[in-house]
Amino acid sequence: MTDHRTRRRRTMVERDAELAIVDEALDQLTGPGPDAGGALLAFSGPAGLGKTTLLAELRRRAHARSCTVLAARGGEQEQSQPFHVARQLIQPQLAGTSEQELRAALGSWYSIVGPALGLCAPEQGAPPDPQGLRDGLDWVLTHLVVKRAPVALVLDDAHWADPESLSWLAAFAPRAEHLPLLLVVAYRPDELPAHAEAFRTLPGRAGQRPLPLAPLTPAAVAALVRDAIGEHADDAFCHEAWTVTAGNPFEAVELTAKVRGRGLRPVQENAPQLADLAAAQRGSGLVARLERLGPSTVRFAWACAVLGTAIPQDIAARVAALGTEEAVGATTRLRDARILSAAGSTTDHERETGLEFVHPLIATAIYRAIPDALRVALHGKAAAAVVDAGLGSSAAARHLLETHPENDPWVVRTLREAAGENLRAGAPDAARRQLARALREPPDFDERAAVLYELGCASLLTEPANTVNHLRAALAEPFDDPALRQGIVIRLAQVLAHSDRLAEASESLAREIAQTPDVRARLRLQSEQFMWDAFNAAETDSPARSRRLTRLADRLTGRDLTERYVIALRAWDACLRGEPVDVVLHHADRVLERPFSWAYEDRGFEVPVLAAMVHMYADRPGRAEELFEAGTAEFERQGWRGAHLSFAYSLRAYIRYRRGRLAEAEELARSGLRLAERVGRRTPVHWYAIAILLTTLLARGRTDEAWELAQEHEFGAPFPAAVVFPDSQTVYAELLLARGEARAAAAELEAVDRRLTPRGIQNPAWCPWQLHLARAVAADDPQRARALAADAVRRARAFGAPSAIGQALRVAAEVAAPQDRTELLREAVTLLSASPAGYELARALNALGYGLRDADLLRAAVVTARECGADALAEEATETLLGLGGALPSGSPRADWVTEEEIRAADLAVRSEKEPGPKSPDWALSAACRKLGTDRSGLRAALESFARSST
Secondary structure, eight states, X not given: OHHHHHHHHHHTTTOHHHHHHHHHHHHHHHOOSTTOOOEEEEEEOSTTSSHHHHHHHHHHHHHHTTOEEEEEEOOTTSTTSTTHHHHHHHHHHHTTOOHHHHHHHHGGGHHHHTTTTTSSOOOSSOOOOHHHHHHHHHHHHHHHHHHTOSEEEEEESGGGSOHHHHHHHHHHGGGGGGTTEEEEEEEOGGGOOGGGTHHHHOOBTTBSSXXXXXXXXXXXXXXXXXXXXXXXXXXXXXXXXXXXXXXXXXXXXXXXXXXXXXXXXXSGGGTTHHHHHHHTTSHHHHHHHHHTTOHHHHHHHHHHHHHOSSBOHHHHHHHTTOOHHHHHHHHHHHHHTTSBSSOSOOOHHHHHHOBOBSOHHHHHHHHHHSOHHHHHHHHHHHHHHHHHTTOOHHHHHHHHTTSOOOOOHHHHHHHHHHHHHHHHHTOHHHHHHHHHHHHHSOXXXXXHHHHHHHHHHHTTTTOHHHHHHHHHHHHHSOOOOHHXXXXXXXXXXXXXXXXXXXXXXXXXXXXXHHTOOOHHHHHHHHHHHHHHHHTBTTOSOHHHHHHHHHHHHHXXXXXXXXXXXXXXXXXXXXXXXXXXXXXXXXXHHHHTXXXXXXXXXXXXXXXXXXXXXXXXXXXXXXXXXXXXXXXXXXXXXXXXXXXXXXXXXXXXXXXXXXXXXXXXXXHHHHHHHHHHHHHOTTSHHHHHHHHHHHHHHHHTTOHHHHHHHHHHTTOSSSOOSBOOSSOHHHHHHHHHHHTTOHHHHHHHHXXXXXXXXXXXXXXXXXXXXXXXXXXXXXXXXHHHHHHHHHHHHHHHHHHOOHHHHHHHHHHHHHHSOHHHHHHHHHHHHHHHHTSSOHHHHHHHHHHHHHHHTOHHHHHHHHHHHHHHTOHHHHHHHHXXXXXXXXXXXXXXXXXXXXXXXXXXXXXXXXXXXXXXXXXOOOHHHHHHHHHHTOOGGGHXXXXXXXXXXXX
C-alpha cells in the first residue's frame, strides 16, 4: 500500500493546473446554488503521460466529495466486443439486483438495453435499431445520474473503447452540463476514432477542450529521481534520466524503480547506463527482460496480452498451458518485474477482478512481440477457454476474429451464435464482422446460404448495397430449404425497396413466384410484390396489377396474416383508385377484425400503416389515430426509434393536419423530421417528414418559412421513385403556388398528372393535383380550370368522403363564374360541417362568408380557423368581419374537448335518419365530428370508442 501511495504522489508532478481544473469541475458538480451542474472534461496526450494516474486521482477526489463514480476503460484487445465500456459503467450499479427489480427499474427499456448491458438474454423477435438502443442507454444513464447524483463518469483509454459504446457516449456528452454529471474522458489524440470527434470539440464550464498533457520538465524528472532514490542524485544523472525518457512520466517512474532495484549510484559516471535501462522497459528491451523470466512466464505473459484487461488467472493459465501452481508463480514473477500490476499475493478479490498490466504500453509491446503464428493459435485457445468457462460465444468471437480460417464447424457455429446475440442486442456492426469472418472459415457447403442470409440481415441498416450482394450470393448457392429461400427473397426485396429500387424488388419477387410450387408460400411472395408495387411511383402496369389484386383479395377470407396483408393492400389500392369509400372501409374492417401488429419480426410495417391511413382518407381520422397510437407504442417497445418512429410521428402529423389540428400537426411533424435527420436526407422517411411539415406550414400561412425549409432540405426534383403521401411533387407545386409562381406550379402538376393518371390513381382525397392545377391555370385559362375542378368534384363524389367532396367544391367555386360560386360553397359548407376536416371547413366558411358578406358565417370561420391553428386564415376572416362591422367572437374553444351538447348532437344524429339540410348546419354536430374524428356515417363507432376511452 505504501508503494502504491508513493507511486501515485510521484507521478502527479507538474499536474497542478489539471488538478485545479478537476477541483473546479467537482466544486461545480457538488456545490449549492444555480451555478452547480455538470461538465465535460477531456484529457489528451500520448501514451505514458499520466492520463490514467490523473483519472485515478480524480476518482479519489470525487469519492471524497461523496460522488457516485462510474468508471470504465477501453481495451486494445476488446475493441471488437460491443458495449464493453457501457457494461463497465452501468453493470456495477445494478449488481445484485433481481430480475423483477431490474424490470421495475428499467421499465419498458428492460428488453431493449438489458441484452446490450449484459443484464438479460436477448428476447426472440425483431431487434432494436441502433438509435433506439442509444436512446435507451441515454435513459438508463440519465436515470442513474439523477438517482445517484452527483455522479462522476470516468472513461480511460477512450481511443480503445468499442465503437458502440464510444459513439453513444460521444452523442450523450453534451447532456452532461444539464445534469449533475461530470463526464471525464482520456485518450491518445492520434488514435481517437472519427465517431468520437465530439470529445475533441465540445466546450464547457471547465474551459478549452481537450486539455493536453505535457511531458515533464527536467526539473520535474529530477524531483522524481531524487524522491525515489535520494536527494544525493546529482544533476547530470537526473538530466540524463529526463533525456532518455523524453519527460514521459511512466517511463521516468519505471526508470527510477530499475535504478533503485539495481542499486545503481545516481552519479554522473553512471548516467550512460540509463539509456539501456530505459530501453529495457519498452519494445525489444522489454521483450528481452521478459524472456529472462523463463519460458513458462513468457507464455503466461503472452496469454495475458491476448486476453486483454481484467484477465482471469485460470483462463490465462489454460491458454498458456500451465498448471495452477505454475500460473501463480508466473504471476508473482511478472508482478515483481513490474509487468503485471498489484504486487503481492493473489487474493480472492484479485481472482474476481482479474489481472492487469502495469501500463497499456507494456501490454501492447508484449502482444506485438508474440510470433504471428503463435499469436493466432493463442487467440484460438482463448476462444475455446472462454466458452468452456461459461463466458459465452460473444466473448469468444473477438478472439476468433483474430484467427486464420481452418474450415472448422465449431468456429462457424460460435461466430453465428455470437452474431445472433449481438444482432438481437442492437449491435449489427459487430454481428456483421463476425458473420463475415464465419464466411471465410468457410461454413459447410449446405450452411453457406444461411450464413450469407444472416450477414445480409446484419448489414441491412448500414450497408444496403453489400446486403443486396450477400443476399443475391445466398440465392446463387445450391441449397434445399424452401423457408430459407423465401426469407432471402423477401429480405432482398425489402432492401432493394428501401434503397429506392422498387422495380428491382418487384422483379426479384416475380422470378421467385414463378418457381414456387407451394400455394401458401407463393401467396406470401405475392403479398410482398403487391406491396412494393403499390409504393412504386414508376410502376408501368398499375391497372393490371390492381385487377389481379382485386381478384385475389376478394376471394380470400383473412384466415392468416398473409391473407390479411393482401386484403389490406386491396383496401389501399381501392382508396388510391377512388373506389367508393364503403368498399375501402369494408376491406379495412376485414383486416382489423383481429389484432394487426406493426412489429412482426419477418414483415415490414408498411401494410399496417396503409390499413390505418385508408381510414384517414375515408373520413375516419380518429380511428386512424387509434391505430397509429397502438403502432407507435409497439415501435417504442421494440426500440425502433429511427425510421420507424419517424414515419409514425410524421404520418400522425398528417392525420392531425387533415383534422385541422395544425399546431399539433406541426409539433409532430418536427419530431418526425428530427428523427428522419438521423436516418439521412433524401431517404423515404425524410421525404415524408418534409412534405408533411411543408403542407402544415402552408396551411398555417407561413409560406416564407416553408420555402426556407424546402431550400434547406433540398426538397425538389428529382423526386423519389417511391410513393410518398402527401405526394412530394404536388406539395412542391402547392408551395410554388403559394409563392405566386403559378406557371412553375402548373408545370409540376402536369408532370404529376402524367405520372399518376396512367397508374389509375384518381382519388382527389389522396392527391388533389387537379384542384391545385385548376388554381394555377385559372388566370390564364379559366375554362380549363373549371373543367379540372369539375372532374375533381366528379371523382370526389365517386369516392364519397364528405371532406374530399367539400374541398373539391370549394376550389371549384374559387375558379367558377361568379354567379355559380354561392351554390358550390353552400354545398361545400354543408358537407364539411359534417366531416372531420376542420381546416377545410374554415376555408369554405371564409369563402362563403366573404361572398355573401355574411357576418355570422365569417364569425364561424374565425372560430374554426382559430380552433385549427390556421393563423393566416383567421386573420383574413377577422379583417373581413371587422370590415363589415361585425363583432369578433370571444375566446377559442378547445379543439379536442367534446362537450355534453356535442355528444348529445352526435347521439341524436346516430339515432336519426335525417340528413343535414343544405342551409342549416348543426354546429354542435359539426364540432362533434371534428373532435371525434369522423364524418356523420362513422359517428356510432366513434361514440363507442369515445365511451371506452372515457371509462
